[in-house]
Amino acid sequence: xxxxxxxxxxxxxxxxxxxxxxxxxxxxxxxxxxxxxxxxxxxxxxxxxxxxxxxxxxxxxxxxxxxxxxxxxxxxxxxxxxxxxxxxxxxxxxxxxxxxxxxxxxxxxxxxxxxxxxxxxxxxxxxxxxxxxxxxxxxxxxxxxxxxxxxxxxxxxxxxxxxxxxxxxxxxxxxxxxxxxxxxxxxxxxxxxxxxxxxxxxxxxxxxxxxxxxxxxxxxxxxxxxxxxxxxxxxxxxxxxxxxxxxxxxxxxxxxxxxxxxxxxxxxxxxxxxxxxxxxxxxxxxxxxxxxxxxxxxxxxxxxxxxxxxxxxxxxxxxxxxxxxxxxxxxxxxxxxxxxxxxxxxxxxxxxxxxxxxxxxxxxxxxxxxxxxxxxxxxxxxxxxxxxxxxxxxxxxxxxxxxxxxxxxxxxxxxxxxxxxxxxxxxxxxxxxxxxxxxxxxxxxxxxxxxxxxxxxxxxxxxxxxxxxxxxxxxxxxxxxxxxxxxxxxxxxxxx
Numbered sequence: 124x125x126x127x128x129x130x131x132x133x134x135x136x137x138x139x140x141x142x143x144x145x146x147x148x149x150x151x152x153x154x155x156x157x158x159x160x161x162x163x164x165x166x167x168x169x170x171x172x173x174x175x176x177x178x179x180x181x182x183x184x185x186x187x188x189x190x191x192x193x194x195x196x197x198x199x200x201x202x203x204x205x206x207x208x209x210x211x212x213x214x215x216x217x218x219x220x221x222x223x224x225x226x227x228x229x230x231x232x233x234x235x236x237x238x239x240x241x242x243x244x245x246x247x248x249x250x251x252x253x254x255x256x257x258x259x260x261x262x263x264x265x266x267x268x269x270x271x272x273x274x275x276x277x278x279x280x281x282x283x284x285x286x287x288x289x290x291x292x293x294x295x296x297x298x299x300x301x302x303x304x305x306x307x308x309x310x311x312x313x314x315x316x317x318x319x320x321x322x323x324x325x326x327x328x329x330x331x332x333x334x335x336x337x338x339x340x341x342x343x344x345x346x347x348x349x350x351x352x353x354x355x356x357x358x359x360x361x362x363x364x365x366x367x368x369x370x371x372x373x374x375x376x377x378x379x380x381x382x383x384x385x386x387x388x389x390x391x392x393x394x395x396x397x398x399x400x401x402x403x404x405x406x407x408x409x410x411x412x413x414x415x416x417x418x419x420x421x422x423x424x425x426x427x428x429x430x431x432x433x434x435x436x437x438x439x440x441x442x443x444x445x446x447x448x449x450x451x452x453x454x455x456x457x458x459x460x461x462x463x464x465x466x467x468x469x470x471x472x473x474x475x476x477x478x479x480x481x482x483x484x485x486x487x488x489x490x491x492x493x494x495x496x497x498x499x500x501x502x503x504x505x506x507x508x509x510x511x512x513x514x515x516x517x518x519x520x521x522x523x524x525x526x527x528x529x530x531x532x533x534x535x536x537x538x539x540x541x542x543x544x545x546x547x548x549x550x551x552x553x554x555x556x557x558x559x560x561x562x563x564x565x566x567x568x569x570x571x572x573x574x575x576x577x578x579x580x581x582x583x584x585x586x587x588x589x590x591x592x593x594x595x596x597x598x599x600x601x602x603x604x605x606x607x608x609x610x611x612x613x614x615x616x617x618x619x
Contacts, residue, residue, distance in 0.1 A: 217430030256478030449502025547601030
């Protein structure tokens with residue numbers, strides 16, 4: 124019986140992947156083929172297939188399966204993305220606006236709290252009464268006024284006429300009448316001496332304070348259009364009436380025996396204190412700032428807080444806002460220096476003393492400069508604090524070293540039977556909340572401080588650092604107590 128022929132394997136389909144010759148022309152190997160050659164052959168074929176598929180559109184080279192195109196993938200909601208963009212834009216706008224308005228708010232405070240507050244203004248300008256440059260200018264002006272009404276030539280003529288009526292020979296009378304220049308020189312010397320004594324005495328200090336207090340209504344009038352007084356405002360010039368001081372000198376001269384000085388009439392002599400072509404523009408700005416008043420700084424703080432709140436990274440936003448505001452205040456402070464030099468180099472002719480004008484300028488702007496310096500220091504302190512609480516390498520190292528130092532001190536105290544008791548456990552449990560409360564209290568103290576300075580900021584920063592160090596030490600003590608109660612190895616409680 125004939126055996127049927129063995130069945131022949133089907134013809135390989137060239138279109139089937141993996142059947143038939145490979146890309147390199149090798150014959151197809153069965154899947155159960157054993158040996159390193161077969162494994163290597165299958166690996167080569169697999170890599171070839173992956174490489175070929177990776178060249179297809181929409182295929183990830185790292186994945187053996189097709190990747191759907193980007194248009195078919197799941198996208199975030201359009202409304203959420205638009206809201207995030209709007210929030211970021213609003214935050215950036217508010218932060219920039221805050222940085223610009225901080226120096227403007229300080230200027231508004233200066234105008235409202237100093238230039239428009241009588242007591243504050245008088246306390247500001249009172250030291251000018253003892254300023255040498257202002258005293259010299261006052262002596263010169265008083266001497267000029269008195270000298271205008273004491274004519275030596277006329278006095279000599281009156282004396283000569285009286286001597287003639289008493290029988291003095293004409294030749295002698297003519298000699299007396301020629302003593303006019305000498306009398307003028309003597310009168311000027313006497314007037315200068317007496318005026319100097321008056322100006323350098325407490326009398327002038329009192330006159331100065333009273334005149335400026337009465338004059339403050341004119342300052343208010345100059346800036347807002349309200350009130351008037353001895354402080355005069357004419358066009359772009361601010362003057363102070365020194366008639367009271369002139370009357371005092373006149374009385375001193377009469378008491379000293381210089382009877383012609385009694386003919387000095389009541390005068391309204393003006394001492395030019397300030398002149399600026401921009402005074403009209405300043406009045407318009409001052410009226411606007413006076414309307415805003417003390418609320419403008421509060422609004423600026425709210426703008427900054429809203430900008431930081433809307434930011435995605437609030438800590439960074441806070442640091443940038445603080446640094447931006449500090450930089451803006453620094454620019455304004457430098458602008459005041461430039462404005463001072465420009466003003467002193469362009470003094471009008473009626474301002475006789477450049478030193479006196481500089482003293483008045485510096486005195487009137489002293490509190491504005493202090494406020495700008497305070498804002499710069501405060502901004503740097505806030506930015507530095509925001510950086511030190513961040514995740515950077517240096518802040519983490521500083522905080523770690525501080526905690527390690529506190530732990531060492533707490534273990535030493537526990538070894539010497541010094542315990543923080545329940546306070547340590549409480550601080551350990553609520554350290555973050557207590558730290559935030561301390562920060563809020565420091566901020567409230569600064570907000571309620573009457574005209575803080577840069578030294579005030581540094582003092583409050585030192586107080587805050589001291590409080591945080593104390594909290595760290597108490598928290599470390601509470602941690603050591605907790606470890607001791609649990610009997611942790613290597614702790615003071617375990618050794619006992």
